[in-house]
Each structure stands twice: as C-alpha cells, then as structure tokens.
Amino acid sequence: xxxxxxxxxxxxxxxxxxxxxxxxxxxxxxxxxxxxxxxxxxxxxxxxxxxxxxxxxxxxxxxxxxxxxxxxxxxxxxx
Amino acid sequence: xxxxxxxxxxxxxxxxxxxxxxxxxxxxxxxxxxxxxxxxxxxxxxxxxxxxxxxxxxxxxxxxxxxxxxxxxxxxxxxxxxxxxxxxxxxxxxxxxxxxxxxxxxxxxxxxxxxxxxxxxxxxxxxxxxxxxxxxxxxxxxx
Numbered sequence: 149x150x151x152x153x154x155x156x157x158x159x160x161x162x163x164x165x166x167x168x169x170x171x172x173x174x175x176x177x178x179x180x181x182x183x184x185x186x187x188x189x190x191x192x193x194x195x196x197x198x199x200x201x202x203x204x205x206x207x208x209x210x211x212x213x214x215x216x217x218x219x220x221x222x223x224x225x226x227x
Numbered sequence: 228x229x230x231x232x233x234x235x236x237x238x239x240x241x242x243x244x245x246x247x248x249x250x251x252x253x254x255x256x257x258x259x260x261x262x263x264x265x266x267x268x269x270x271x272x273x274x275x276x277x278x279x280x281x282x283x284x285x286x287x288x289x290x291x292x293x294x295x296x297x298x299x300x301x302x303x304x305x306x307x308x309x310x311x312x313x314x315x316x317x318x319x320x321x322x323x324x325x326x327x328x329x330x331x332x333x334x335x336x337x338x339x340x341x342x343x344x345x346x347x348x349x350x351x352x353x354x355x356x357x358x359x360x361x362x363x364x365x366x367x368x369x370x
Binding site (some may be wrong): 154157158160161194195196200203204208214219220222224225226227 | 257274275277279280283305316317324337340341342343344345346347348349358359360
C-alpha cells in the first residue's frame with residue numbers, strides 16, 4: 149500500500165521532505181520500521197525512533213492501513 | 228491553555244491563565260535557552276513540532292496531573308522556530324490550593340513534556356549543528 153509519512157527533525161532531514169510517499173510492502177509498524185532502516189541505515193543509529201499512527205504512539209505489532217496518518221517520531225526534546 | 232507558538236511567550240498570560248480565585252499557590256516553570264551545550268557555545272536553537280499531536284499529548288499529561296493533584300488552573304506554552312540564548316522556550320503554570328501540590332504537578336508536567344511530547348530541538352553551534360537526541364532524564368554528559 150502507499151503511505152504518506154510525516155517526518156520531523158532528524159527524520160525530515162534524512163528522508164528529505166516533510167511528507168514522504170512510501171510504497172509499503174508489509175502490514176505492521178514494526179515492518180515499516182524494518183523497511184525504513186533498510187533504506188535509511190542512519191535511522192537505526194538514532195537513540196529512538198517511534199511511529200505515531202493517527203497521532204498516537206504505536207507498538208510494533210499495530211497493523212497499518214492506507215488511510216492512517218503515519219508519522220516518524222525521532223527523540224523528543226521539548227523544554 | 229495549551230499553546231504551540233512561533234511568537235515570544237507571554238509569561239504573564241500563562242500565569243494569569245493558570246490562576247484561580249480559590250488557589251493559594253501558583254507554580255511557574257520557565258525554560259530558557261542555555262548559551263552552552265556539550266561544552267560548546269550555542270548560537271541558536273531550532274524547535275519544531277508535530278503540532279496537532281503535541282497538543283494532544285500535552286492534554287493527556289495535563290489530564291494525568293489533574294487526576295494526581297487537585298489542579299485549580301493550568302497553562303502550557305511552548306515556543307517554536309529559532310530561539311537565541313536567554314529566550315524563553317517553554318512556560319508551565321499550575322495553581323492549586325496549597326503549594327506542595329503545585330510544585331509536584333508543575334514538575335510532573337514539564338518532566339513528562341520533555342520526553343513524551345513530539346517537539347524536536349536542533350542545537351546550532353559555531354562549527355555545526357545537531358538534533359538533540361539525549362534523553363532528558365539521563366544525567367550523563369552528552370558526547
């Protein structure tokens with residue numbers, strides 16, 4: 149399925165856009181992360197990479213659908 | 228009030244919003260930009276956020292705080308964009324009947340905000356820039 153990934157901070161710079169089209173071959177958040185790490189090995193070097201689905205942090209086993217709002221969340225540093 | 232803004236933070240407005248007639252304590256946390264990080268001079272910081280989720284996550288933190296302490300009023304304002312040393316990045320205010328719970332609730336909110344709200348910070352030094360990735364609860368010096 150085709151996903152549109154929202155990116156922020158270091159993930160925006162690594163993927164090269166605020167919203168990135170992604171042809172997703174898997175089903176779950178964990179599989180998306182594996183695809184991303186394979187294409188962008190630098191992402192795996194981050195202290196953390198979380199995925200938010202519809203503005204809520206998602207576990208790796210959560211299934212994704214084409215209508216989900218999917219965002220890559222690198223380490224957070226508010227304050 | 229939860230505000231994510233490119234404009235300078237109006238601290239008095241944050242305090243006024245959190246104040247309540249029956250409150251005997253208003254506790255305010257003001258986070259400012261340090262002039263050094265990682266033993267290097269900071270030129271400026273760049274903040275960005277996943278704004279809609281940042282507001283939603285902050286709301287969850289406030290709800291949790293309100294369940295733990297008897298909050299009478301509260302306000303959170305976080306600045307985005309380019310900030311120079313000395314500028315205010317975040318202000319949190321809570322009011323309660325007595326001071327103890329206002330200290331505790333204010334600390335809970337700012338501590339939670341630092342690691343749970345999707346806000347991202349880039350430090351710009353004289354010789355380069357880096358997205359901050361250290362966990363705020365770690366006290367180890369950054370590399």
